[in-house]
Amino acid sequence: MAVSRRIGNTEIFALTDAEGGFFTHRHDAFPAATPEQWRAADRFDPGAVTTEGRWWLQFRCFAVRTAGGVTMIDTGVGPADSPAASWAPVPGRLPEELAEVGISPDDVTRVVMTHLHTDHIGWSVTRRDDRLLPFFPNAEYLLQAAELAAVRELNPHLRHTLIAPLQEAGRLRVVDGDERLSPELRAVATPGHTPGHQSVLVDDGTDLVTITGDLLVHPIQLLYPDVAYSHESDPELARRSRVALLHEAAERHGELATPHLTEPFLRVPEGTLPSR
Ligand SMILES: [Zn+2]
Numbered sequence: 001m002a003v004s005r006r007i008g009n010t011e012i013f014a015l016t017d018a019e020g021g022f023f024t025h026r027h028d029a030f031p032a033a034t035p036e037q038w039r040a041a042d043r044f045d046p047g048a049v050t051t052e053g054r055w056w057l058q059f060r061c062f063a064v065r066t067a068g069g070v071t072m073i074d075t076g077v078g079p080a081d082s083p084a085a086s087w088a089p090v091p092g093r094l095p096e097e098l099a100e101v102g103i104s105p106d107d108v109t110r111v112v113m114t115h116l117h118t119d120h121i122g123w124s125v126t127r128r129d130d131r132l133l134p135f136f137p138n139a140e141y142l143l144q145a146a147e148l149a150a151v152r153e154l155n156p157h158l159r160h161t162l163i164a165p166l167q168e169a170g171r172l173r174v175v176d177g178d179e180r181l182s183p184e185l186r187a188v189a190t191p192g193h194t195p196g197h198q199s200v201l202v203d204d205g206t207d208l209v210t211i212t213g214d215l216l217v218h219p220i221q222l223l224y225p226d227v228a229y230s231h232e233s234d235p236e237l238a239r240r241s242r243v244a245l246l247h248e249a250a251e252r253h254g255e256l257a258t259p260h261l262t263e264p265f266l267r268v269p270e271g272t273l274p275s276r
Contacts, residue, residue: 002101003264005255008204010184011065012211012257014264015097017076017122018059020089026055026218033220033227044269045219047262055218057260059119061094062211063101064202068182069109072136073200073211074259078122083161087118094123108136112187113143114213115194116154116162117231120259125165132165141166144189145176147196150233154194190215190245192238193229199245208254209265215242217260222246223272243276 005012022029026049033041042049050056062073077088084090098105113121126135134141151158166172179187186201193214200211215238216222217229225242228235249256250268257265 002097004101005209005257005265007202007207007209008184009067010202010204012202012209013063013065013101013103014257015061015063015076015094015101016058016264017061017078017092017094017097018089019057020059021050022055022057023087026053029055029230030218030220030227031230033224037220037224037227040223041218041220044223045262048219057218058262058264059088059092060259060264062200062257063098063103063108064185064200064211065103066182066184070103070107071110071112071181071185071200072108072139073112074114074120074213075111075123075135077119078124079126081127082118082122083155083157084118084122088122090122092122105136106138108139110181111136111139111141112181112198112200113141113147114199115197116143116147116151116158117194117214118155118158120213121158121162124162132161134166134169134171139171140173141171142173142175142179142181142187142198144196144198145174146189146191147194147198148174150195154233188245190241192232192234192236192241193217194233197238197241208249208252209257210245210249210254211257212245213259215245216258219261222256222261222266223269225272226274243274246273247276
């Protein structure tokens with residue numbers, strides 16, 4: 001059963017589309033991390049490392065159910081013919097995970113695409129009669145303007161396999177910077193991992209859950225937010241976004257909801273945050 005959290009009348013479901021080993025050695029993914037930092041990360045999240053020392057990661061999405069409808073944050077690695085198929089442990093199982101928590105694709109009124117890496121957009125569109133159509137037919141799909149502008153450098157194929165189908169269906173909504181989505185939901189620009197990366201805050205004024213996206217991709221970046229990931233577009237900007245959002249979560253004693261760490265919900269550990 002999916003792990004969930006509740007804030008007031010808002011429910012947050014963690015949905016695991018897939019899990020598997022990373023395609024390169026983890027030391028190549030975090031070249032500056034020290035042996036001591038790796039040991040601490042492995043103690044903190046033993047599920048993120050295999051017995052051979054490889055990075056083992058979850059590919060998770062979140063569904064947020066409010067009175068106004070269901071918002072998806074990211075759509076996983078996708079089916080066997082998705083753009084992530086060349087490297088991710090596809091096929092994903094998001095449709096089954098949604099069914100298990102009683103959510104139909106028709107119930108989804110909004111999809112927040114945190115960024116355009118292929119393990120986050122896999123179920124956004126689906127092939128029907130040789131056409132690519134929105135998998136969530138009643139949803140608007142939110143993307144930051146800076147991310148759309150960077151699609152060529154991020155993945156030129158996505159212009160045809162994601163952006164154009166959403167535009168043709170009239171479902172792509174491009175936003176620029178922070179955006180209030182509903183009384184309890186806010187998209188916030190957290191650039192650096194990619195140029196237009198965004199995260200989502202679920203906040204009722206008392207409790208806060210921060211749905212991070214790839215603000216941090218591995219427990220080593222939670223324990224040591226200064227450690228860069230080799231696939232970050234702008235590591236220094238990514239670091240600043242990470243530190244700022246982690247500070248906000250820690251000050252509010254809120255939980256983080258992450259796509260790739262073993263535990264879907266966790267808090268910022270005491271004493272790990274560098275100054276802003
Ligand atoms: Zn990712």
